Every structure is written in structure tokens, then in C-alpha cells.
Amino acid sequence: MTSWKKWTSALLAAGIIVGSGAVWQDNSVQAASVTSKVTAPTDVTLKSAGKTLTQKGLLLGGSTWVSLTAVKDVAGGTLTYNAKTKEYSLTAANNTMKISLADGEPTLRVNNYYPNVEAKLIKGRLYIPFSAMRDYLGVQGSWNGKTKTLALSKVEQNSVKVKAATVKVSIKNAEVDIQYPQVSGLASDEAEAAINKVLKDEVDTFVADFKKQTAEYGSATADRPYAFESTYVVTYNENGVLGLVTQRYEDYAGAHGMTTRTGHTFALDTGKELSLDDVLQNNKAMRETLGKKVGEQLKARGGYLEGYNGLNKDQDFYVTPTGVVVFFQLYEYTAYAEGFPEFPFTYKELLPKGAEPFSGVTSEK
Structure with a gap:
């Protein structure tokens, strides 16, 4: 790993650049987080497809x-x-989670993107929090x-492949x-082309600026x-x-580099960015309350x-399996050391009672 990447990775892993958004969990699993006050590890029985796994959580x-x-x-x-x-x-669900032990302590990233998630090495075995399994x-x-x-259990996901494309400079x-991400396998060639154009145009703009x-x-x-450097992570499918x-990182040999992020939410049947x-x-009314x-x-x-003074017209956000995360860029409203300010809200908080996420914006269910 080059020197600048080591420096950036240390900051990202420490949470200086990643922001301090809450880690998402299913409500059904969050009980373990809320009610437990133990200081020593307690075994958890793991089951899948009705069978008990030999490994313990x-x-x-x-x-x-x-x-x-x-x-x-x-x-x-x-x-x-x-x-x-x-x-x-x-590698699973269109993401590749990498855990490095090169510096002794585990460092976790997803597609070279550093989420606010840690891994632990316990008695020679690597562990990740359940929330990371659900999110990525x-x-x-x-x-x-x-x-x-x-x-x-595995989540029923869309039949779409997301692969990394590269630009040689x-x-x-x-x-x-x-x-940068490119999609394939959609039923509509027009929708697939529209999504890929948005993602390709974005990286081309930043390459030209660099x-x-x-x-x-x-x-x-x-x-x-x-x-x-540019990379991406799939947050919902x-x-x-x-x-x-x-995400894009630029460093012109100054005091520190600069990172920018963009959230994308696409309807796969039409290719429309939501x-x-x-x-x-x-x-x-909900937008005002959220703001x-x-x-x-x-x-x-x-x-x-x-x-x-309120949410921007084109507010930065991204979606997760359990809700929406509103975020701001570095320096937008906070000091650099605060990273990307993130504010998560569940779909239950944001949508009318009984409403399903994304109902009315896509025909695919």
C-alpha cells in the first residue's frame, strides 16, 4: 500500500473522515445491542435454514x-x-468486504470504501457485527x-450485477x-444505459477536474x-x-487530501434517479419535519x-435496508475533523403508517 493510502486509511478507519452516523441493525436484532450490558463475550447460537450452525456468534x-x-x-x-x-x-451481494491484518489490528473496508464498521480478531477468528452483514x-x-x-437468512435482492469499471490515467x-460502478442484467436496456451514464459521467467529470x-x-x-482515488459501495438492492x-479522494500535496461523496438511488425499471x-x-410535511x-x-x-437553514433542494442522502441516511459534505456545516455528518432515520419514522418503502416509484416488487 502506498504511503498516501496508508495515511488516508488510518484516518478513515479512525472515523475522522467517515463521519459518525449510527450503525444500522434490524429491529429484531437490535434487542441484543440495547439490553446487553455484559463485558465478557457471551455465546450466541446461530441458525440458518432451520439448522443450527456449528460456529457460535x-x-x-x-x-x-x-x-x-x-x-x-x-x-x-x-x-x-x-x-x-x-x-x-x-464477496457477496455485489460488494467485496476486505479485512486486512497487515498492521496487526483488523481494518475493514468495502470496495475500498471505509464504513464506520470495525472487525474484531478474537481467539484467532475474525468477527464482524451483524449490522455489517445486513448493510453490505x-x-x-x-x-x-x-x-x-x-x-x-439471505435477503431477497434484485437481479442486478454491480461491477467495478476502471479509468486509466x-x-x-x-x-x-x-x-466506479456499472450495472448489468436489467430487464430494460434503456434503464441500464441511463444508470450507467449517470455513474460514468460523474467519474469523467472528476477525472477531468483532476x-x-x-x-x-x-x-x-x-x-x-x-x-x-474513486470507489463505491452498494447500500441497498x-x-x-x-x-x-x-466516493472520490483528491490530494495535491497539501495539508490533507479532500474527500467527497455522492448518494445514488435508482429505480431499476426506468433508470430514474430518485x-x-x-x-x-x-x-x-415530512420533509420539513426531517429538516x-x-x-x-x-x-x-x-x-x-x-x-x-434546512435541507438542500438536492439534499445528499443514501438508502439502506432499514432507512434513509441524510448526510453533508466535509466542511459544509462542520469542521473537517467531524467527517461526514450523517443522520439516519428508519422508514417507519419517515413514511405513513403501513406504507412500504419506494411504493409508487417503481413497478418492480
Whole structure:
């Protein structure tokens, strides 16, 4: 790993750049997090397809943890280990979760994107929190507090493939690693082309800007190169809707690099990119309520720089299996050290009673 990536990875893993949004869990599993006050690991029975798994989960630190091998058994996909880099890779549900042990302590990323999630190495075995399984690997669970049993099953996801495409850029003394998502397998060729165009146009714009900036700043040096990196993560893939977060990192040998993020929510039947208003089913009252709640939380947290007057017209957000996360860019309303301010809300909080997420915006159910 190059020096600038090590530096960036350390910041991301520490949560300085990732923001401090809450980790999502199914309500059925959250009971384990809320009611547990144990300080030592407690065994959790794991079940899948009605059968008890030989491996045990753990109740630790107020969260339910599952070993990486057990995750693979339920999620399917592939699990590999690179002895040279000391890195495990688990591919499932259009994401690749990588856990590196190169620096001793586990460092977790998904498609080179660093979520606010940690892995633990316990008695020689790697564990991840259940929330990470649900958010990124397509596994849901049902928690039984009395028996301390977690029943796991795969989520029924859309029939769409999301693969990383790359852009080759050669600039002297610049380290460039560009990966962006492209979709395939949709029933509509027009919808597929529309989604891919949005994602390709976005990365092309940033590549052009990077080339322009490097030309204006002049040549970098070999010991402090410029850097440009882009990546993505799939955050939702159900009910005919695909959710992603794309991320770009730029460093022109200044005090620190700069990271930007974009949330994308697409209806797979039409290729339309959904706005926050679409997700809220055009409920103006709820949008106003949401804006007030976000403002209260934003102003109460450290590093607030003032200026918030409500949600933006084209508000940044992304969707997850359990709700919507509203977020802001670095420096938008908070100091750099605060990272990306994130504010999660469940669908139950945002939608009318009995309403299904994305009803009325897609015909695929």
C-alpha cells in the first residue's frame, strides 16, 4: 500500500473522515445491542435454514458479532485469504468486504470504501457485527433474546450485477486508482444505459477536474505525489431499487487530501434517479419535519460551523435496508475533523403508517 493510502486509511478507519452516523441493525436484532450490558463475550447460537450452525456468534460490547466464515456460509459468495497482504476478502451481494491484518489490528473496508464498521480478531477468528452483514452482504436476522439465538437468512435482492469499471490515467508523480460502478442484467436496456451514464459521467467529470488541477499546480514530487482515488459501495438492492454511495479522494500535496461523496438511488425499471422527495413519497410535511430534526442534531454536535437553514433542494442522502441516511459534505456545516455528518432515520419514522418503502416509484416488487 502506498504511503498516501496508508495515511488516508488510518484516518478513515479512525472515523475522522467517515463521519459518525449510527450503525444500522434490524429491529429484531437490535434487542441484543440495547439490553446487553455484559463485558465478557457471551455465546450466541446461530441458525440458518432451520439448522443450527456449528460456529457460535458472540454478544460483546452491546453488539451481536458473527465470524467471517459463518457469514460466508449464509451469504454465499466467495471467501479468500491473501497470505502476502494478510487480507481476507468476502464477496457477496455485489460488494467485496476486505479485512486486512497487515498492521496487526483488523481494518475493514468495502470496495475500498471505509464504513464506520470495525472487525474484531478474537481467539484467532475474525468477527464482524451483524449490522455489517445486513448493510453490505445481504444477510438479515431475527434475534431471540431469551435463548440468545440469531436466525440468519439471505435477503431477497434484485437481479442486478454491480461491477467495478476502471479509468486509466497516467500523470507524472500522481497515484491514480479509479473504480466506479456499472450495472448489468436489467430487464430494460434503456434503464441500464441511463444508470450507467449517470455513474460514468460523474467519474469523467472528476477525472477531468483532476487533470486540470494537476496542470495548474504543476508537477508533483516522487516523495509526495498527487493522488486521486474513486470507489463505491452498494447500500441497498431490494424492491426494484438500487442504492449506492460513490466516493472520490483528491490530494495535491497539501495539508490533507479532500474527500467527497455522492448518494445514488435508482429505480431499476426506468433508470430514474430518485430524489429525497421521491423516497419520502412527496410528503412536504415530512420533509420539513426531517429538516428540523436534522438541524437540531447537527447543531448539537461538536464542530458545527453554522449556516444550516434546512435541507438542500438536492439534499445528499443514501438508502439502506432499514432507512434513509441524510448526510453533508466535509466542511459544509462542520469542521473537517467531524467527517461526514450523517443522520439516519428508519422508514417507519419517515413514511405513513403501513406504507412500504419506494411504493409508487417503481413497478418492480
